[in-house]
């Protein structure tokens with residue numbers, strides 16, 4: 125397990141416009157860091173820089189180290205080695221990581237054979253186990269399905285299974301529940317929480333939802349306009365923010381919650397049809 129150390133990361137366009145400016149943070153092995161900030165604050169570009177997957181035309185400078193390996197300016201070979209076994213990612217839209225033309229089981233076969241050396245029957249078992257581990261019902265059937273044949277929540281579970289199949293040290297989750305039905309969001313968070321805990325992985329969680337980062341992370345980095353506003357322990361930052369901007373984010377989140385009426389009476393008895 126390795127520490128991720130980001131030091132003075134900047135991302136610029138070809139015209140030298142800074143989109144991320146001098147961002148630094150450390151994610152020690154086994155810990156959880158959340159990145160929050162309004163839309164366009166540089167959260168995703170920071171994550172993509174760590175993955176070495178910045179869009180064409182954007183360039184990262186500074187230092188991103190995974191253990192002793194420098195990732196800024198690293199060769200495609202080094203980055204390929206790190207992506208997958210060192211760092212894996214789950215995105216807001218699971219289809220980003222999934223191939224619509226390949227059965228789900230086949231998509232899992234590559235990382236399981238490449239990273240874990242599974243072959244033949246062991247590989248078949250590994251595929252079913254990987255799908256069962258993310259609580260997909262009837263994993264045999266899911267393995268034979270194409271991605272358009274399963275629901276949105278199940279797609280995100282498949283994307284998580286794909287990320288976990290590489291046994292990464294660090295999981296980057298970029299708005300992993302934002303595109304999902306509210307009833308499915310909590311289940312996916314629970315799944316990520318359990319997977320990270322049981323496997324001892326580190327988590328870099330990007331979210332605009334303060335309740336999500338509060339539930340999932342121990343440390344927070346607040347970005348605005350590509351710059352660091354503040355960072356610190358999640359609880360301290362959300363209860364006694366030092367920066368006016370963080371206070372504004374917290375107050376806005378609270379004021380929306382205030383519209384929810386409190387549940388004051390027990391739920392009426394309903395007939396059980398199961």
Ligand SMILES: Nc1ncnc2c1ncn2[C@@H]1O[C@H](COP(=O)(O)OP(=O)(O)OP(=O)(O)O)[C@@H](O)[C@H]1O
Nearest residue numbers: 137143162163164165166167168169170179182332
């Ligand atoms: N390929 C690109 N070329 C030029 N500018 C870009 C590119 N990708 C992103 N940007 C700009 O960089 C800034 C940071 O984008 P980023 O996607 O990191 O924001 P974010 O905080 O993740 O936002 P959101 O929550 O909306 O996803 C934004 O102003 C965005 O418009």
